[in-house]
Amino acid sequence: MRLISKFFLIVLVLAAAGAGALWWWTTQPLALAAEKVEISVPPGASLRTAARKAVEGGVRAPSDLLYAYFRLASDPAQPIxxxxxxxxxxxxxxxxxEKLEQGxxxxxxxxxxxxxxxxxxxxxLAKADHLKPETRDMTPADIMQALGKPGLHPEGRFFPDTYHYAKNSSDLAVLRQSMQLMDAxxxxxxxxxxxxxxxxxxxEALILASxxxxxxxxxxxxxxxxxxxINRLKIGMRLQTDPTVIYGLGEKFDGNLRRSDLxxxxxxxxxxxAGLPPTPIAMPGRASLMAAVQPAATSSLYFVARGDGSSHFSRSLDEHNRAVNKFQRGGN
Known part of the structure; x- marks a missing residue:
């Protein structure tokens, strides 16, 4: 009887020692094959698979030991x-x-x-690092269909911003996120x-904003x-804006807008x-969206680039022609 008690005591001591060793190991930095390594966990992976993938990716630890720890410490309500x-x-x-459980x-x-x-x-999107080119062989119509907007022209439907994505995400997911932000x-x-x-x-606000x-x-x-x-639209005057002409030319535009193009x-x-074009011509940002719906109260009907990035605004055609002569042709 005394021998059996000693045996169980030894087993308990060894178990405690093993548990202590495992706890100590979990608090120590993992040995890695390089300064940083990448591991890929496939969908539906078990804890054992995750441990094996970690070792395959460059974590230098026994796969069985890593799995044993994952199994003991993982939260069943928070799968990897x-x-x-x-x-x-x-x-x-x-x-x-924790990284695997938190995603x-x-x-x-x-x-x-x-x-x-x-x-x-x-x-x-095609040049982005580690972004799956799901839309590569799709037509614009196919893409809008996949995004749940069948028949809608894609131009201007995506909001210009910086988007973050997990490695090997789909480019379609980025487009969906951008489209939803533009809608909002x-x-x-x-x-x-x-x-x-x-x-x-x-x-129409989106078209004008573009x-x-x-x-x-x-x-x-x-x-x-x-x-x-807005003033031109109110009086039925044609917008006469070069960017719409350039957009209509498409790939024929060589960077030089000619009088014949107009x-x-x-x-x-x-x-x-007359009026607005049938679709947006580009992606407007928030400032342009707000300008389109909250335009300045102005009596100007014309504007011309000054050459420094700003524009000169005119109320009459004569004033506009003088501004064009001054800023575009170098006249007085």
């Missing part, structure tokens, strides 16, 4: 999340498990720039619109530029057609 993770020097097994994945960023068109957005920004702008605007819908975005060289000029276009009719040529 799939994705790409970075493990750096000094990280302990405990910190690694603290490798995060990258892409910036969509104000004034870009949809073609430029797609080019940026446009809704907020439309609800804050001034009274008496000749704009019938948020869609023109303001492309016409603005100096941020402070946005509201007055919008005011000029008379070449396209749906977007606001020299040959």
């Amino acid at each position: 999340k799939p994705g790409e993770y970075e493990v750096t020097r000094g990280m302990t097994p405990r910190a690694l498990l 603290d994945r490798i995060v990258l960023a892409i910036t969509l720039v104000e004034g870009w068109n949809f073609r430029q957005v797609r080019e940026a 920004r446009l809704t907020a702008a439309w609800e804050a619109r001034s009274n008496g605007l000749p704009l019938k819908s948020p869609e 023109i303001v975005e492309k016409e603005t060289g100096k941020a402070a000029d946005r509201p007055e530029i919008a005011g000029v276009f 008379t070449t009719d396209t749906p977007w040529n606001t020299y040959t057609r």
Whole structure:
């Protein structure tokens, strides 16, 4: 009987020692194959698979030991999340498990720039690091269908901002996030619109905002530029804005806008057609959205670039022609 008691005592001591050793190990920095290593946890991975993937990625620890710790310490209500993770020097097994449970994945960023068109957005997505090119072989119509907006033209539907994404995310997910943000920004702008605007819908506000975005060289000029276009719309005067002509030319535009281009009719040529073009021509930022719905109270009908990024505004055609002669042709 005494021998059996001693045996159980030894077992308890060894178990306690083992538990103590495991606890001590969980507080020590993991050995790594490099200063930082990356591990990839597939969807639906078990704790054993996660431990094996960690070792395969460069964590120098026995896979069974890592799994044993994960199994003992993991929270059943907070399963590990799939994705790409970075493990750096000094990280302990405990910190690694917390990272997996919290989904603290490798995060990258892409910036969509104000004034870009949809073609430029797609080019940026294609060049982004570790972004799955799910839309690569899709047409613009296919993309809008996948985003739940069938039949909607994609131009101007995405908000220019910096977007963060987990490594190996889909480019379609980034587009969806950007589209939803534009929807929210446009809704907020439309609800804050001034009274008496000749704009019938948020869609028209978006189109005008895209023109303001492309016409603005100096941020402070946005509201007055919008005011000029609002004034023209009110009196039925054609907008006659070069960026819409350039957009209508598409890839034919070689960087030099010719007089003949101004008379070449396209749906977007606001020299040959009255009113707003049928779609936005670029991605407007928040400032341009707000300028379109809260334009400056101005009597100006014309503006011309000064050459320093700012614009000169005129009330009459004669005044405008003198400004063009001064700022564009070097006259007095």
